[in-house]
Amino acid sequence: MTSIDDVARASGVSTATVSRALRGLPNVSAATREAVLATADALGYVVSSSASGLATGRTLAMGVVVPNVSRWFYATVLEGIDAELRRVGYDTILFNLGLKGEDRERVFHRSILRKRTDAVIALCLDFTPSEREQLASLGHPTIVVGGPVNGLRHLGIDELAVARAATDHLIGLGHRAIGHLAGHPEHGLNKRVPRRRRRGYELAMAAAGLPVRPEWIEPSDFDIAGGREAALRMLGRSSRPTALFAASDEMAIGAILAARELGIEVPGELSVVGIDNHALAETFGLTTIAQDPFGQGRLAAELMLAELAGEPPRTDLIDVPTALIERASTAPPPAATSRL
Amino acid sequence: MTSIDDVARASGVSTATVSRALRGLPNVSAATREAVLATADALGYVVSSSASGLATGRTLAMGVVVPNVSRWFYATVLEGIDAELRRVGYDTILFNLGLKGEDRERVFHRSILRKRTDAVIALCLDFTPSEREQLASLGHPTIVVGGPVNGLRHLGIDELAVARAATDHLIGLGHRAIGHLAGHPEHGLNKRVPRRRRRGYELAMAAAGLPVRPEWIEPSDFDIAGGREAALRMLGRSSRPTALFAASDEMAIGAILAARELGIEVPGELSVVGIDNHALAETFGLTTIAQDPFGQGRLAAELMLAELAGEPPRTDLIDVPTALIERASTAPPPAATSRL
DNA sequence: TTGAAAGCGCTAACAG
């Protein structure tokens, strides 16, 4: 491995000058800089991150804690983060907890805390008090993407408002019998997200003077399989709603699949709305409240980088924008249609 | 930040002893070790990876180059890798190229080569000669998961055999008119994977003396939307096959969706088989050749770690096992059924 | 604009 000394020797200057030239510091003559860059390139020199990290106290790496990379939302946020970091020369260190969370202890105790990162971005997690304390004790910038967590900064959509907007969309179409595919509080994940989305639904219904029937709230996993099963249960009953607000697009797609299996027409006999604007939403013609996880990831990375650059931390709640996208899965209810 | 000196001072021993005690080296008395561990814990001491990396020449980090984290296969391999690495105290450094690949240059030149990793695992990528050379010049262990690459070690399924097995399954059921949803060679991704899967299909057909009709080979993206569109094209024509071998489960699911939209019954009028055993395969009752991306990731990590531990590199081709899983998407063709 | 030299925090010989 060629070191900075090799480059210095080969270009006939001191290591200090090489260091300065390579990092683009101002106090180097143009001629020297060029010469140094050329020899460094010729020798295939690359700075050792360990050495430079030790000298500067900066690792140029960001820790990203993810419940599960194979879920669309997390994966997409992760891509947004990585894209932004890569742009400025930062590395992404991945901490995948695994949905069952067996690795949490290991990740928190042994890995995150290993002084390998300058800052940490956590996705939509629920932290134990001890984990929160450990994160805080790191003393470096931290932010949570996707669900409010006590005592930690947070960035995400306004869950309540989004759920209300989705439900209101159905109400606005004339639906009165509206069910909700609610998310399970999943182990280790932020439990406020499913709770708030359900609460938003309840508030919207109440505001419209519509009854919420307990049998029309069906909890399930946040994915397609979960949504399908929950919808099969709910739609198989004698009296079923004319519309469904699903807590995520994947669940909504599951509901559409279930409806097809049961011979229920969407949107003719059943309207379905979700949240996310998942990659598959368009394929299924799903009406949804779009959020932009890639952008959220990028924003989180930008915020952390800004702080590392010395800017004062933003302490306000950061709500990112969402937008209703109307596709083919929602329509007025059968009764309302005949009334027209 | 408490350093090793703080711990040494607080426990009244030398830094060397602290280092030894903390790393579990044998030459430390039980009493000393316990005392050191206790004070280290009390002080919240964590080793600096930069310092230790600089001293040992080991970063305890593995680079993982991924085309796109939001694709199921890559995400799952990544989880397998991370789980194994985490187990032994290694960190995962993620290099997400992005499907469009705009970041490749940056990743290769500026990041991977930054001496931050002890080894590199790349997923299913296609490398330019220059990239390959750069990887090799790193001089540390490297492996590719998911598609053979010239000049680099590789681990994955036997693409040809798997494609043949899938096609043979259809042939065995009595199908003679079998179409293929072929994968596009995607930019930056290993082009041999779609090519070999198609070749396997062709070989199986030829071996059974069955004609391959060009209009029954429809290329598309490897995902659900791509499979759906390709299937819509193929199945909308006047004469359509009675069975479809899709190059991936996502494409196969897209085909099932397309069939439903066209009112074609699966498996009554159309059999569909895929490759992967994707998380959704069961939901869709999809017959498929299962592979285990999580296990492949874990295996790749194990191989790299073994080499880093000084074991001689395995140079043989490593084919991981696959298995046919019969579900509800395949059955004998209509004609054959009536013949029974 | 450049160089000399002192660390950054840890590990690994080498002594004892």
Next chain:
DNA sequence: CTGTTAGCGCTTTCAA
């Protein structure tokens, strides 16, 4: 079993 000491490769004063 434990301590001393010399680096690992880089950055950063401080001088020149």
